[in-house]
Amino acid sequence: MKKTNAFLFVLMVIAFNSCIGEDIINDEIDPEIRILNPIQSVAVSETHQYNARYFNSIGQEEDASVIWSSSDESIATIGANGLLEGVSIGETVIKATVASNSSATIEDSSIVMITMDTVNQDPVIKTGNIATTSSYTLTGDFTIGEIENTNDLLLSVLDNYQASTSLPGLYLYLTNNPNSINDALSLGPVSVFNGAHTYTIENIGINDYAYLLYWCEPFGVKVGIGTIND
Amino acid sequence: MNSKKLALFAFLVCLCSKPAFSQWTKEKGKGYYKLSAWYLESDQHYTDTGDIDPNITRGQFNVNFYGEYGLTKKIDVLAYVPFFSRVYQNDVISGTSGGTIGVGEDLNSIGDIDLGITYGIMDTGKFALSGTLKFGLPTGNDSGGSDGSYQTGDGEFNQILQVNLGAPFKLGKTALYSKAYLGYNNRTQNFSDEFKSGLEIGVNLLNEKIWLVGRSDIVKSLNNGSLNAQNNQGSIFANNVEYVGLGGEVSYYFTEKIGVSLNYTGAISGRIIYANPSISFGVFLDVK
Numbered sequence A: 001m002k003k004t005n006a007f008l009f010v011l012m013v014i015a016f017n018s019c020i021g022e023d024i025i026n027d028e029i030d031p032e033i034r035i036l037n038p039i040q041s042v043a044v045s046e047t048h049q050y051n052a053r054y055f056n057s058i059g060q061e062e063d064a065s066v067i068w069s070s071s072d073e074s075i076a077t078i079g080a081n082g083l084l085e086g087v088s089i090g091e092t093v094i095k096a097t098v099a100s101n102s103s104a105t106i107e108d109s110s111i112v113m114i115t116m117d118t119v120n121q122d123p124v125i126k127t128g129n130i131a132t133t134s135s136y137t138l139t140g141d142f143t144i145g146e147i148e149n150t151n152d153l154l155l156s157v158l159d160n161y162q163a164s165t166s167l168p169g170l171y172l173y174l175t176n177n178p179n180s181i182n183d184a185l186s187l188g189p190v191s192v193f194n195g196a197h198t199y200t201i202e203n204i205g206i207n208d209y210a211y212l213l214y215w216c217e218p219f220g221v222k223v224g225i226g227t228i229n230d
Numbered sequence B: 001m002n003s004k005k006l007a008l009f010a011f012l013v014c015l016c017s018k019p020a021f022s023q024w025t026k027e028k029g030k031g032y033y034k035l036s037a038w039y040l041e042s043d044q045h046y047t048d049t050g051d052i053d054p055n056i057t058r059g060q061f062n063v064n065f066y067g068e069y070g071l072t073k074k075i076d077v078l079a080y081v082p083f084f085s086r087v088y089q090n091d092v093i094s095g096t097s098g099g100t101i102g103v104g105e106d107l108n109s110i111g112d113i114d115l116g117i118t119y120g121i122m123d124t125g126k127f128a129l130s131g132t133l134k135f136g137l138p139t140g141n142d143s144g145g146s147d148g149s150y151q152t153g154d155g156e157f158n159q160i161l162q163v164n165l166g167a168p169f170k171l172g173k174t175a176l177y178s179k180a181y182l183g184y185n186n187r188t189q190n191f192s193d194e195f196k197s198g199l200e201i202g203v204n205l206l207n208e209k210i211w212l213v214g215r216s217d218i219v220k221s222l223n224n225g226s227l228n229a230q231n232n233q234g235s236i237f238a239n240n241v242e243y244v245g246l247g248g249e250v251s252y253y254f255t256e257k258i259g260v261s262l263n264y265t266g267a268i269s270g271r272i273i274y275a276n277p278s279i280s281f282g283v284f285l286d287v288k
Helices: A002-017 B004-017
Strands: A022-025 A032-035 A041-043 A047-049 A052-055 A066-070 A076-078 A083-086 A090-098 A106-115 A125-132 A138-146 A153-157 A170-175 A185-189 A197-201 A211-216 A221-227 B031-046 B052-070 B075-089 B091-094 B100-102 B105-109 B113-123 B128-137 B158-171 B174-186 B194-205 B210-221 B242-253 B258-271 B278-287
Touching: A032 A090, A041 A083, A066 A076, A076 A090, A083 A106, A125 A211, A138 A211, A138 A221, A185 A197, A221 B052, B031 B258, B113 B158, B128 B174
Parallel strands: A022 B091, A032 A106, A041 A106
Antiparallel strands: A032 A052, A047 A083, A066 A090, A076 A083, A090 A106, A125 A138, A125 A221, A138 A153, A153 A197, A170 A185, A170 A211, A211 A221, B031 B052, B031 B278, B052 B075, B075 B105, B075 B113, B091 B100, B113 B128, B128 B158, B158 B174, B174 B194, B194 B210, B210 B242, B242 B258, B258 B278
């Protein structure tokens, strides 16, 4: 009877210890301010409303007081709310700044040209390279661009793309933290493991996210990353 | 409907649950019965390249019954029944903010049951040759949890045929035995079939009070199954698990029939399997 009780005790100890615990991951990144809607040109006397978003040290959007400035106010002025107005023909640098706790200033900038006439802006297309962060094969190039006359984006993974079909539960995300899917936008499970394919992403701005993140859902780890470059 | 993790799971469980010390079939009416608890917690795994990558901690625990019974002098029946099987994954916490990034999950279920029969082909006293036919029944849950990856079974029907060879020998006055097996696992549901082999050496100490056993198992995929991440999205593992497992077990007989055993087993190399060791503890009844 004592032996049976001892065995049951061991079972209980093991069962008790097989409980859900916590894994702590390092997801710290540098905070950033990002101008979401830079513009190539604005006509004299016309305006453009700039928007910027602040992402904290885990890549989450956070309210912040943004200070707008123009490097040459004789070319264009910008108000405290980010409204730019073209003054005269020329080029100026628009800067969005956020005060941080550290001594470093967090800022983003964009060059804008003030022209005589309105110039239609071409859809923005960005590029990047997918690289593995694991020992699974994952490689390729991609472009991500605005679809004209929509609020949607087209992500085109190019024909040099290759991913291991042994990757379990592979998902693709757009994220602002290359180490985490926290606040990331899921593009769903990856179903193409070789060659060109596309994703249409609805109601997303071209500057809303900074990375493609390939994530192994069951293992809870990233297996690849692609920085979205200008 | 797949699971390589389950393949490792099943492998480790089976390795830990093997009845000790006998290559030879039981006498009629004799048997070996063991009630075990098995535990594996893993924060890393072998990838398809054989390298080790990290993963969020997952745990597996089961309570299982293993039994062998001699129907005749030459025929044994065997059963492995993991009647309680638990899978869980830890919460994922931000080291920066302390916030929860991913909420852990768990699943309790029965596992996959193995039933089989062993036939004694030859026993010369110097060596014994037998054949085993074993069926792995898909009684476990192969798609539990929010993403279908919390599995206590692989959802497929295994048919394993293996040949076992065993021989007792002595080193000085110390009694030892060795045994080996070769097997083929025919798998359904588009899983690749597997070639299996293993080696075991056991030594008897303190006048049959203690058995020390070392085991090695190898599983090699034939890569003939079409199941992969491309056509089976969402499951935790794709097909074609391979590994070399190494384990040790110590058993202590309290009486002639009753004892306890402790097993420690891990994969020393592999593909798409956990890279942490498992432990099991059991109480057995050895009716000789």
